[in-house]
Amino acid sequence: MAFKQHSVLPGFKLSLGYTLLYLSLIVLLPLAALIIKTSNLDWSAFWTIVTEPRVVASYKVTFGTSLLAALINLVFGLLIAWVLVRYPFPGKRLVDALVDLPFALPTAVAGIALATIYAPNGWIGQWFEPLGLKIAFTPLGIVLALTFITLPFVVRTVQPVLQDLEKELEEAAASLGATRGQVFYKIILPTILPALLTGFAMAFARAIGEYGSVIFIAGNMPYVSEITPLMIISKLEQYDYLGATAIACVMLAVSFALLLVINGLQWWTAKRLGRRK
Numbered sequence: 429m430a431f432k433q434h435s436v437l438p439g440f441k442l443s444l445g446y447t448l449l450y451l452s453l454i455v456l457l458p459l460a461a462l463i464i465k466t467s468n469l470d471w472s473a474f475w476t477i478v479t480e481p482r483v484v485a486s487y488k489v490t491f492g493t494s495l496l497a498a499l500i501n502l503v504f505g506l507l508i509a510w511v512l513v514r515y516p517f518p519g520k521r522l523v524d525a526l527v528d529l530p531f532a533l534p535t536a537v538a539g540i541a542l543a544t545i546y547a548p549n550g551w552i553g554q555w556f557e558p559l560g561l562k563i564a565f566t567p568l569g570i571v572l573a574l575t576f577i578t579l580p581f582v583v584r585t586v587q588p589v590l591q592d593l594e595k596e597l598e599e600a601a602a603s604l605g606a607t608r609g610q611v612f613y614k615i616i617l618p619t620i621l622p623a624l625l626t627g628f629a630m631a632f633a634r635a636i637g638e639y640g641s642v643i644f645i646a647g648n649m650p651y652v653s654e655i656t657p658l659m660i661i662s663k664l665e666q667y668d669y670l671g672a673t674a675i676a677c678v679m680l681a682v683s684f685a686l687l688l689v690i691n692g693l694q695w696w697t698a699k700r701l702g703r704r705k
Contacts, residue, residue, distance in 0.1 A: 462680065466673045477674040482650055483659055487678075490656040493567055494635035497574035502628045505582025506620075512583075513590040527583050530576055535640030542573055543645040565647030570655065573641045578631035585627035589620050626693040633686040636679065 466474065477483070511517075512524055530538065546553040546563040553563055563569050593616065601611045639657040646653040656679060663672040 459680065462673055462676055465669065466677045469670055469674060473670075474674050474677075477671050478678050482654070483656070483675060485651040486654050486656040486659045489567060489570065489653060490636060491682075493570040493574055493655075494632055494638075496571050497578055497635050498628050498632040500571070500575050501579050501582045501631050502624060505579055505627060505631075506586055506624060508579075509583045509586040509590055513587060527580050530578075531580055535577065535638065536644070538576060539573060539641035539644030542569070542576065542641070546572065546645065564645050565649075565653065567646075567653050569645040569647070570642050570653060573645050574635040574638055577638055577641055578634050581631040581634060582624070582627035585630065586620055586623045589623040593619055622693055622696050626690060629686055629690045629693060633683060633690070636682060636686075 469477070508527065512520065512527075543550075543564050545551050546569060548554065548557045548562065548564070550564070556563060561568075563572060597615050598611050601615055606614070637657065639655070639661075642655055643658055646655060646658075648654050648658055656675060660672045660675050660679075663669075663675070
């Protein structure tokens with residue numbers, strides 16, 4: 429006689445009810461309020477606000493620096509994950525823990541520290557100043573801050589996949605005469621590519637919404653180093669709530685698009701792993 433196995437957690441209906449209630453209070457209601465507030469604008473007024481030259485310039489700074497930071501971490505995040513997985517060395521646990529530092533460190537503290545170090549009279553910035561290269565208070569400083577903040581997303585996404593990678597396949601390919609480059613591009617890269625793309629998308633999405641670490645090192649000069657989240661804050665300070673919500677809706681639409689991309693990459697990863705099994 430088969431016995432029904434009871435779950436430790438509450439039943440499906442009760443659990444689903446709590447889940448929907450929690451998501452509604454934390455996620456859906458604030459987003460709905462944002463959209464409802466923006467609906468008070470007609471289309472022409474909305475379009476005028478979100479296409480102002482200063483706002484468009486902030487889009488370019490935000491999306492351009494976020495994309496560049498995500499691409500940098502795509503390369504160096506893979507390198508760090510590879511070293512942590514494949515090589516034993518003294519202080520490995522410390523290095524592994526330092527990867528998570530951007531998660532634990534308040535973003536404002538990170539921004540102040542980076543601005544202090546890379547300012548023209550800072551420890552590192554003073555060496556670049558005579559060369560005519562200014563890091564802090566420029567878009568380059570924004571890229572630096574976003575690279576710092578988003579590094580863990582790539583490393584922690586790729587690292588488990590590298591750990592599960594079968595070294596026997598690499599050894600077999602090498603024994604058959606494959607070079608290191610061929611082993612990487614034919615065996616390793618196809619396996620870790622879904623995780624790499626997922627980490628890249630998560631880093632890009634995180635960078636787009638970053639505010640605390642950027643405003644201290646950006647300089648916040650209109651048309652040069654002003655980010656879109658700062659534009660939203662500026663309009664709120666001016667009591668232009670409709671303008672702030674209109675720009676926020678644009679950022680929300682981009683975030684939803686990135687969320688769809690991330691979910692698609694996760695589905696692709698699961699499908700590839702299922703085929704391998």
